[in-house]
Amino acid sequence: MSAQIPIAVRDRVSERAKQALDTVAKFVEEDCIPADAVFEAQIGTGEQRWNSHPAILEDLKKKARSLGLWNMFLPKGHYKESPGFTNLEYGLMAEWLGRSRVASEACNCAAPDTGNMEVLAKYGNEAQKAKWLKPLMEGEIRSAFLMTEPQVASSDARNIEMKIEKDGDYYVLNGQKWWSSGAGDPRCKVYIVMGKSDPNNADPYRQQSVIIVPADTPGITIHRMLSVYGFDDAPHGHGHITFKNVRVPAANLVLGEGRGFEIIQGRLGPGRIHHAMRTIGAAERALEWMLARINDPRKTPFGKQLREHGVILEWVARSRMEIDAARLIVLNAAIKMDEQD
Template sequence: MATQALVDITTLSPKFQDLYAKAKIFVEEECIPAEKTFELQMGQNETRWKIIPAILEELKVKARALGLWNLFLNQDYPEGAGLTNLEYSLIAEITGRSPKLAPEAMNCSAPDTGNMEVFAKYGSPAQKEKWLKPLLDGKIRSAFAMTEPRVASSDATNIETSIRRVGNEYVINGLKWWISGAGDPRCAVYLLMGKTDPDNKNPHRQQSIVIIPADAPGITVVRPMKVFGYDDAPEGHCEIIFKDVRVPLENMVLGEGRGFEIIQGRLGPGRIHHCMRCIGMAERALELMLNRVTDPSRRTFGKLLAEHGTVVTDIATSRIEIDQARFLVLSAARKIDQVKAKGAMKEIAMAKIVAPNMLLSVLDRSMQAHGAAGISQDTPLAHFYASARTLRYADGPDAVHQAQVGKVELRRAADITAKMKQQKDKSDRLAANAKL
């Protein structure tokens, strides 16, 4: 891995350095070797939605014993490990090398990370006691229900799910889909975004976040959605019907009309976590490619694959793109540490655009070098590709982030125009005087 060439980790906290060293060993020597066993224990039939492979639980015990637990909650939270966003981002890269096992083994996997941050940042003491504590302890899992099939959910003001107050309860009705984690038998709670005040003139004050126990009457998990044929059992990405689901008033998070405020606080750091895991996946894809093209048994036209110019170029391009993306993502993480997520939205948006697209490019080159094996189940590359393509939608599609970056840049236009006018005026004066 080339991380140390970009960030001098010796300048970061001793606690981070210890955890970082442990995480590298844990992922390389425990998680990656366990991936095949995990797939075997998952099986191929419907039991995949009911069984949690024993190897995963064993990894969780090992990770917790090493202190590799809940590292994602930054130094602002007493429940977390006390790391900065920059420090955790470097560890998130390592977990991305084994994305199916390492994040969950360390209790740092989405969507639980974002949901735990919501409870930690916005939850009432009672909500934290009931839901945050068992999530932090790894006893339950959760889901975040926002996306809907009947509207363009890239603009969250479009969501239609109704949260209506009736007496001392809220009644929820709506259809959601791509709800990650909802298929997991350990999923005990949903955080749902819906409209409590659809007629509010401010479209960003219409929405609220409400807590719904997963076993509440009226919830129907219709089906897991597939990504290029992957259903990602046991967590899945599910379509769910909420029909007259009732929860008490105390299940409202922060207050009615605060939904947008909550999701922005939830998604900012989470986007960086996704991006750094992309870097980890890309590093592993490049390593697989290097191993493949230097294999003496893999020769074409009398040469090792590595002796072909196009392959060398692909390796170099991948190295450059990975390091470029890492610089951008770590810069965004540092900016969050300095000015919080709201002040780093441009940097977060740029990283969110670049990292998944970079990963897709690196994966494509590695898959090509592997030939037909690259798109098979014999390497993790195809599954990585499906995940990477999904991330161009998750937490906001590319076009939304591009629009945000463009708007932020356009705010500089007036100052730039004024500066250029001053330069022109001075240039004209200097030229006039020179003639005299």
């Protein structure tokens, strides 16, 4: 299967990346999309969904690794662990991964692990990398990212209130987080947490720090999993979590006190490209479903097939234009990151 690459960026994609992109497209279409229904069936129902790890995922991971489709997201030139693709090249792959629920995890390219691995790879010390980055890159564990808080407008991260206070060789954390993506998975072993270590610093962008917190640390309580448009994304989940006198070794602090904004901006930059391109892939799938429906000969409102109604054709045309425009906007951002970052 040959993946189409927009003409505007084709000369920026290496031959190696083009081959990888074709492999990704074939893997998604032939293996991952058919596995989506199997994944849903293997999760089960009720509370057991939060303790499930569908076997189909492990089968897909084995195949993905055999095809060389593993950890493709770390951009070259920035990480010694990089597989050698640019943000643009991985962005094109992420669009294909977005067409299936299981594809990103099958290739060990699922959020929030990708962003957390970027944090550890770019800012972590060697001990932190050995303990947490290595098992994450091997797909042995999963992780969660904890920044947003329920009582403040966390879109402005200066507002976050979780306390990170030094106590000898430890930091003590108190506060709460929600929309903590990945926290519901039983394989989630580590949290990347942002909080305030110096709330009185005159520079509001130097008040925050990032710290690595093992998920089984005493004092952590997961209250519930939140739903998004009615979906709870089990077993992944988006948790509401409180920290009460959670003691973490000082060695778990990433980069240094007051470096939180620097770290999180470094984390979120590539992640925005990944999320946007996966969403475009999902949009392409939705358009395919719409085309299938309007060409269904059984659908004949007012004596005509759906495809014969002008308003339906307008919806198709508008969808095509909006998806194509969004793709080019995001790919342009990826190019800027590759050229200027």
